[in-house]
Amino acid sequence: MIRKLCIIGVGLIGGSAARRARRFCEEIVGIDADPENLRRAETLGVIDQGCASLERGVAAADFVLIATPVGAIEPLFRALAPLWRPDCIYTDVGSTKGNVVEAALRVFGIVPPNFIPGHPIAGAERSGVEAADARLFEGKRVILTPLPESAPDALARVEAFWMHLGARVERMDVGHHDEVLAATSHLPHVLAFTLARMLGRKDEQAEIFRYAAGGFRDFTRIASSDPKMWLDICRANRGPLLELLGEYETALREVAGLVRSDDADGLYACFSEARAAREKFLKSTENNHA
Structure with missing residues (x-):
């Protein structure tokens, strides 16, 4: 059970994860650069609450799903750095993993042990929260690319998260x-x-x-x-x-x-x-x- 799931980027992937995660999350909050998109996410019942403030959104969260475009990952890491907590699990959904790891190294000096890079092999031509589908990940592969410094318990929790969304989880080297x-x-x-x-x-x-x-x-x-x-x-x-x-x-x-x-x-x-x-x-x- 996740007490508070924070989804950063409530589009197709983030919204679909939120819809399915309702089964095992007490509270789901969303953060998005587009205030109108956040309002739609609340109106559609995809999230419980939209937060304009990153600090407010991640406060007390025990699981953070980063579902922003890969080009936004480094600025987001920089914004998250002073808010990063060791008792929270972080993962992302980016289609590329090398740049995510490099961004983490530039911002944190290391890849935080409680951050597990990930990539769900699922999607659609449509984008935005209106396209969110609770069944999007059913039977789909999710590739996790843990590093030697990744915490085993963080990896286990991220694997369990995707499995609860109906996905089949695999591990792979970042470069591969x-x-x-x-x-x-x-x-x-x-x-x-x-x-x-x-x-x-x-x-x-x-x-x-x-x-x-x-x-x-x-x-x-x-x-x-x-x-x-x-x-x-x-x-x-x-x-x-x-x-x-x-x-x-x-x-x-x-x-x-x-x-x-x-x-x-x-x-x-x-x-x-x-x-x-x-x-x-x-x-x-x-x-x-x-």
Whole structure:
């Protein structure tokens, strides 16, 4: 049981956590840079109380969930530093972890033992507290990236928190997390944004979009995500993302060469290999949910 849960950033992720956490929290308070968003969160019953003051919001909290964009993490750590308490558990939901750890080191000199970096692999194109869904984390993975200095009891409590939200918790090294997520999440988002932007700039865009079928809709779905959030993610995970963009550029040139030379065998082999990789992914997903 959590006596007072403080959620900093009451958007899709923070709001969804709040909705489900009602089952095991006596009180849920929210802090958000947008006063109107806080009012909506209260009106919708997502939180019990919205706090404009960080000091008031975290006072007496025994669990703090940081659900702000990754670009805001260092200023938030600086604001939290004089309020940080050893008897409280802190965790975050950022899509990148290296920058979070580096920010903690710059602010605190160490990563506080009662701070456990985390990342729920869950989300939606919609953002804001109105999109909050109590079932968002059911069956989803949450990756925690504890460090050698992390307190075992803090890690256990953060694991239990996410498990109570219906998630499946895994642990991963910080650097490995950022490499994996660059490939499976950050690169696909950049590609979707780029394709949607490229086609949207064409003179005949109205006609292009009129005749776009399910494939276009599926591929560009994630281009409806929050641009500010993805700006922060791309900047935070710049190294791994640039490496993958270089590999993708090489792969595109290879396919362009096959099309240019009308290499039917080469194209068929390329598409077959891709299909096999996709089927392997789907089978792995099915087995993990079995």
